[in-house]
Amino acid sequence: MTLTYDPATALVVVDVQNDFADPAGSLAVAGGPEVVAATNAEVAAAAGAGAVVVYTQDWHPADTPHFAKDGGTWPVHCVQGTWGAQLHPDLVVRGDVLRKGEHGEDGYSGFTMRDPVSGKSVPTALAGLLRERGVERLVVVGLATDYCVRATALEGREHGWPVVVPWDAVAAVDLEPGDGERTRQELLDAGVEVE
């Protein structure tokens, strides 16, 4: 079952890229292929109702403090221009794609990135785009629940938008078992509606 959409709703599709969504990806999330299918159903419903559909794309340089080899957390993933960074080939794309991390910034939200040199938080184009289009409500789907979906949903709330996360259209990395479930509670506590 998909959610209900209208022209004042935006569907924000977070990081449905090969490295997360394909079982052969370097940071493959369990349940990734199911998320692609569930996301496509939301995209069809949203596009059919005239909602705004927008996509984010994790877009890292080859060397970044985001990666374990450079002192960070993660295996190398979503390097600019590589197969892993491409949106999953089965994903239906019906809107703008915003890349994050182009200049080595890290962080997880679709709204902000952290400058690797100054440490300052810098906005992406997402909030401006949503405001410009008169968006009044957000639906956030994609990968991964406990990182980029979490951060994007929480910052969407901070911007003042009601936010809904349909739980069948997200999946968690679960670096620690239970991270996905803890995220669910955290989102609920922040006033995010989890469906």
Ligand code: VGL
């Ligand atoms: C993500 C880990 C590292 C995400 C991105 O899209 O949730 N997770 N980079």
Ligand code: ZN
């Ligand atoms: Zn990343």
